[in-house]
Amino acid sequence: MKILVCIKQVGDDGDMNRFDAHALEEALFIKEHSDNTMPEPVSVDIVTAGPSTAEKIIRRAFGMGADRGFHIVTENSDYISSFVTAFGLSAVAKKTSYDLILTGIMSEDMMAGQTGPMMAKILNLPCATGVIKIFLPLTGKTIKVEREMENGFRDGLVILLPAVLTIQAGINTPRYPCLSNMLSANRKQILSLSSEDLFWEPIRARESCIGMEDPEKARTGRVLEGSVADKAAQLFSFLREKNLI
Amino acid sequence: MKQILVIAEIFKGRIRPVTWELVAGARKIAAILSQTRNIPGKHLPCIQIIVPSDNPKPLAEKISEQTGNAVIGLQIPGFKTYTSDIYIDCLGQLIREMTPTHILAAHTSQGRDFAPGLALELNAASISGINHIRFDETGLFYSRPVLDNTKNMLVRPDPDRPVMLTLMPGVFKPDSHKKGKTKQVDILKISFGSDACENSRIQPTKILKRPCENQALKGAKIIVAAGRGVEKKENLELISRFADCFSSSAVGASRPLVDMGWIGYEHQVGITGTIVAPEVYIACGISGSSQHIAGMKDTKCVISINKNPTAPIFRHSDICITADVLEFIHAFLTLPDPV
Ligand SMILES: Cc1cc2nc3c(=O)[nH]c(=O)nc-3n(C[C@H](O)[C@H](O)[C@H](O)COP(=O)(O)OP(=O)(O)OC[C@H]3O[C@@H](n4cnc5c(N)ncnc54)[C@H](O)[C@@H]3O)c2cc1C
Numbered sequence: 134m135k136i137l138v139c140i141k142q143v144g145d146d147g148d149m150n151r152f153d154a155h156a157l158e159e160a161l162f163i164k165e166h167s168d169n170t171m172p173e174p175v176s177v178d179i180v181t182a183g184p185s186t187a188e189k190i191i192r193r194a195f196g197m198g199a200d201r202g203f204h205i206v207t208e209n210s211d212y213i214s215s216f217v218t219a220f221g222l223s224a225v226a227k228k229t230s231y232d233l234i235l236t237g238i239m240s241e242d243m244m245a246g247q248t249g250p251m252m253a254k255i256l257n258l259p260c261a262t263g264v265i266k267i268f269l270p271l272t273g274k275t276i277k278v279e280r281e282m283e284n285g286f287r288d289g290l291v292i293l294l295p296a297v298l299t300i301q302a303g304i305n306t307p308r309y310p311c312l313s314n315m316l317s318a319n320r321k322q323i324l325s326l327s328s329e330d331l332f333w334e335p336i337r338a339r340e341s342c343i344g345m346e347d348p349e350k351a352r353t354g355r356v357l358e359g360s361v362a363d364k365a366a367q368l369f370s371f372l373r374e375k376n377l378i
Numbered sequence: 379m380k381q382i383l384v385i386a387e388i389f390k391g392r393i394r395p396v397t398w399e400l401v402a403g404a405r406k407i408a409a410i411l412s413q414t415r416n417i418p419g420k421h422l423p424c425i426q427i428i429v430p431s432d433n434p435k436p437l438a439e440k441i442s443e444q445t446g447n448a449v450i451g452l453q454i455p456g457f458k459t460y461t462s463d464i465y466i467d468c469l470g471q472l473i474r475e476m477t478p479t480h481i482l483a484a485h486t487s488q489g490r491d492f493a494p495g496l497a498l499e500l501n502a503a504s505i506s507g508i509n510h511i512r513f514d515e516t517g518l519f520y521s522r523p524v525l526d527n528t529k530n531m532l533v534r535p536d537p538d539r540p541v542m543l544t545l546m547p548g549v550f551k552p553d554s555h556k557k558g559k560t561k562q563v564d565i566l567k568i569s570f571g572s573d574a575c576e577n578s579r580i581q582p583t584k585i586l587k588r589p590c591e592n593q594a595l596k597g598a599k600i601i602v603a604a605g606r607g608v609e610k611k612e613n614l615e616l617i618s619r620f621a622d623c624f625s626s627s628a629v630g631a632s633r634p635l636v637d638m639g640w641i642g643y644e645h646q647v648g649i650t651g652t653i654v655a656p657e658v659y660i661a662c663g664i665s666g667s668s669q670h671i672a673g674m675k676d677t678k679c680v681i682s683i684n685k686n687p688t689a690p691i692f693r694h695s696d697i698c699i700t701a702d703v704l705e706f707i708h709a710f711l712t713l714p715d716p717v
Binding site (some may be wrong): 215255264341344 | 383461495498522534536599636639651679699702
């Protein structure tokens with residue numbers, strides 16, 4: 134069984150998107166708990182689309198235990214459409230016939246949550262988003278999961294493989310990279326690709342970013358001034374006035 | 379005539395209220411288009427609401443009655459529970475025969491699940507999680523939260539194709555007084571194989587409800603809620619002591635604390651936890667994500683303690699306290715009693 138995990142670098146520190154770390158952890162957990170129950174051994178590949186600095190999270194993924202790493206090297210850009218990313222990742226996914234593709238429910242920076250379900254459509258695979266539980270061990274042609282909905286509801290699903298799942302936080306606790314993996318990670322080769330390697334002509338986004346704004350205030354917000362003790366005293370008298378303390 | 383399409387959100391055979399918000403969003407788009415495109419002889423897009431179900435007539439009639447808009451009952455034989463496979467295929471079949479400019483769904487666990495795939499099926503642009511609908515001389519554009527809710531990104535779709543939008547729940551106010559005359563209800567039958575459920579690659583087994591005993595949260599006058607800013611599980615003890623200062627209080631938490639196993643799920647406030655509206659909500663080291671805010675925005679008075687003066691939670695607060703939350707609570711607990 135072959136698993137692909139799509140990961141993204143986010144934030145000023147250039148770390149792995151938190152939700153993708155949960156997806157990778159889940160893939161590694163499946164590998165460890167289904168190796169004996171599946172007809173063939175389980176492998177976990179990762180792919181990322183991002184600037185050259187994204188190598189950092191590929192090394193981290195190797196450190197956690199990923200087998201192969203693909204890197205679609207993109208320009209450093211403020212806005213990359215989920216649509217374009219989904220096509221790039223799908224092109225890599227098509228090269229190997231994966232049984233399971235996992236990614237985070239959304240990225241912490243763009244917060245769109247579109248890449249996973251778009252990949253599923255491009256690859257013509259079934260898709261479930263916000264997966265909070267996967268039932269192990271895997272045995273064959275289907276996968277049993279629970280998808281999270283609002284207000285504590287969950288949707289139990291049995292999905293035909295191959296499939297795309299987007300993973301919600303709370304499903305597991307991502308492991309730290311281990312030292313022995315980290316050492317071999319540095320020797321591991323990253324398979325780098327450019328979008329020219331993947332497409333005849335560039336994939337064009339269907340929308341563009343035209344600016345950024347500070348969100349407006351929903352409430353007036355009186356800012357308490359002074360030392361920490363002053364602020365504590367002010368809060369105390371405010372609550373006392375309201376008869377709450 | 380072109381259409382602005384709204385996909386009604388149906389859960390367990392019922393219309394979810396977010397549907398009325400989608401209609402409000404569609405009306406806003408229609409109003410902007412009529413204001414900006416005064417082209418004689420050209421028809422403005424009309425709003426149509428689509429209700430997928432195996433028996434859509436009663437739902438469709440109810441929606442039409444409530445909104446006064448035209449409703450299409452999309453009848454899918456054998457359809458029982460939502461799956462993305464069925465929605466993308468059947469809505470795709472239906473909408474391909476139409477000429478929509480905009481297709482609206484909710485940015486909920488359901489809308490997020492099918493909208494991106496449906497957009498590709500229809501060769502449409504796709505923008506998710508919209509919190510404002512705006513326009514300028516070039517036309518409509520949309521704002522959506524990014525970067526942990528610290529910024530809004532303004533996004534404009536290409537004008538030469540339809541756009542699929544998912545709207546943030548709780549942002550667009552349903553306008554109940556704007557009821558029109560009851561319009562047409564059409565029932566259209568579209569099949570997903572001979573039996574929708576059997577043909578789906580996704581088989582729903584059952585809908586589960588995570589047990590949550592949230593009466594304490596619902597009943598409290600004051601909720602003291604902890605976020606990742608409390609730094610360590612052990613510090614929740616301090617949060618409890620803070621909450622004990624008040625007579626009717628309960629401890630709430632942001633989701634990561636529940637995910638990490640620091641505190642039970644019954645304490646989680648937010649869209650995937652409990653929705654609360656106490657008299658006072660004290661957010662301790664909570665950044666203010668849209669999913670958390672959606673769970674407490676009807677609170678009377680919001681007080682926030684956060685060490686980052688630009689934390690998004692301060693935009694949703696009546697009293698803003700920039701401080702290390704642990705230091706602040708210590709200071710509060712050791713105040714000389716002013717009585
Ligand atoms: C589909 C979906 C559903 C979700 N549902 C929910 C939900 O129901 N409820 C929910 O809460 N979240 C939910 N989330 C998660 C949400 O997106 C955020 O990740 C989460 O709310 C962040 O929690 P936080 O504010 O505690 O942590 P962070 O965002 O990490 O914020 C921590 C804050 O603490 C401050 N801080 C750090 N140290 C200190 C200190 N010493 N003193 C004072 N301040 C400090 C920081 O400045 C920061 O603002 C959901 C996410 C998704 C994708």
